[in-house]
Amino acid sequence: MLDIIQIPVLNDxxxxxxxxxxxxETAVVDPTEAAPVLRALAEKNWTLTHIFxxxxxxxxxxxxxxxxxxxxxCVIASAYDQDRIPGIDKPVIDGDTLRLGDETIxxxxxxxxxxxxxxxxxxxQHALFCGDTxxxxxxxxxxxxxxxxxWHSLQKxxxxxxxxxxxxxxxxxxxxxxxxxxxxPDNAALKHYNETILRLRAKxxxxxxxxxxxxKACNPFLxxxxxxxxxxxxxxxxxxxxxxxxxxxMKDQF
Numbered sequence: 001m002l003d004i005i006q007i008p009v010l011n012d013x014x015x016x017x018x019x020x021x022x023x024x025e026t027a028v029v030d031p032t033e034a035a036p037v038l039r040a041l042a043e044k045n046w047t048l049t050h051i052f053x054x055x056x057x058x059x060x061x062x063x064x065x066x067x068x069x070x071x072x073x074c075v076i077a078s079a080y081d082q083d084r085i086p087g088i089d090k091p092v093i094d095g096d097t098l099r100l101g102d103e104t105i106x107x108x109x110x111x112x113x114x115x116x117x118x119x120x121x122x123x124x125q126h127a128l129f130c131g132d133t134x135x136x137x138x139x140x141x142x143x144x145x146x147x148x149x150x151w152h153s154l155q156k157x158x159x160x161x162x163x164x165x166x167x168x169x170x171x172x173x174x175x176x177x178x179x180x181x182x183x184x185p186d187n188a189a190l191k192h193y194n195e196t197i198l199r200l201r202a203k204x205x206x207x208x209x210x211x212x213x214x215x216k217a218c219n220p221f222l223x224x225x226x227x228x229x230x231x232x233x234x235x236x237x238x239x240x241x242x243x244x245x246x247x248x249x250m251k252d253q254f
Contacts, residue, residue: 002020002122003021004019005019005040005044006167006208007036009036012170015037016029017040018129020101022101024049026047027048027049028050028067029053029129031051031060031063032063033063038067038070049071049074050074051067051068051073051075051077052077052120052129053078053088055078055081055116055131056077060169061085061086065087074090075087075088075089076090077090077091077116079091080116093107094108095107098120103122103123103125104122104123105121105122105123106120107120111149112142112145112146112154113133113141113142113143113145114132115149117131117133126163131168133150133157134215134222135168135170136166136173136214137176137190137193137215138172138173139221139248147245151241157212158212158216160212161212163211164212165209165210165211166209166210166211166215167209168208171207174201177190179254181194182232183229183232183250184218184228189214189217189218190218193214193218220247221247224240224243225243233246
């Protein structure tokens with residue numbers, strides 16, 4: 001089993017450290033900056049061996065070069081982003097697999113937020129490091145991709161095991177819940193989850209990780225087939241992609 005450490009940085013970013021005790025290998029996911037990662041490594045007496053980047057935005061790759069210089073770690077990222085992510089050593093594509101100690105990690109391409117976005121699924125541990133593709137009760141803005149691409153990407157995630165823990169890169173859940181309730185006001189599971197979110201955030205505690213089961217029950221972007229959501233949007237006969245597109249447009253203006 002991997003030890004997973006969550007490091008909050010900036011206003012709402014999360015960096016993750018993944019450590020395999022049997023091999024001593026340690027990866028960092030989306031290091032916004034190097035200093036907090038180096039402090040956490042020193043506290044745990046871990047040696048950084050890998051960087052896993054989900055996409056090229058600066059708040060996910062800002063620490064790459066410093067960490068690589070100080071530790072000699074291997075930078076892994078999408079082949080699509082070879083010219084956009086600093087320090088790439090191992091470019092990967094959809095369907096590739098990695099090893100971190102005893103853990104097998106699947107690379108899943110999830111274009112939408114950016115065209116080169118990938119996510120990392122730990123098979124044995126059922127943990128997904130999904131960057132800015134999926135958030136708790138939300139999904140990433142479409143900076144480069146199309147609604148069709150993002151919906152296809154989310155369907156890939158939706159097909160993973162229900163007990164998958166979702167480690168996204170931002171603490172957006174409280175605001176996402178407000179939007180979710182506006183389009184799905186009668187969802188009992190969502191109302192209950194919102195109470196938990198408010199309680200956690202009042203104590204400045206993270207809402208992440210969430211689980212895929214919870215997201216499938218509460219996240220409107222994974223539920224365009226919902227009758228309630230379709231009634232709210234006045235789209236009872238529309239295709240799922242049309243409902244998803246409308247939800248994303250509404251969230252952009254929320």
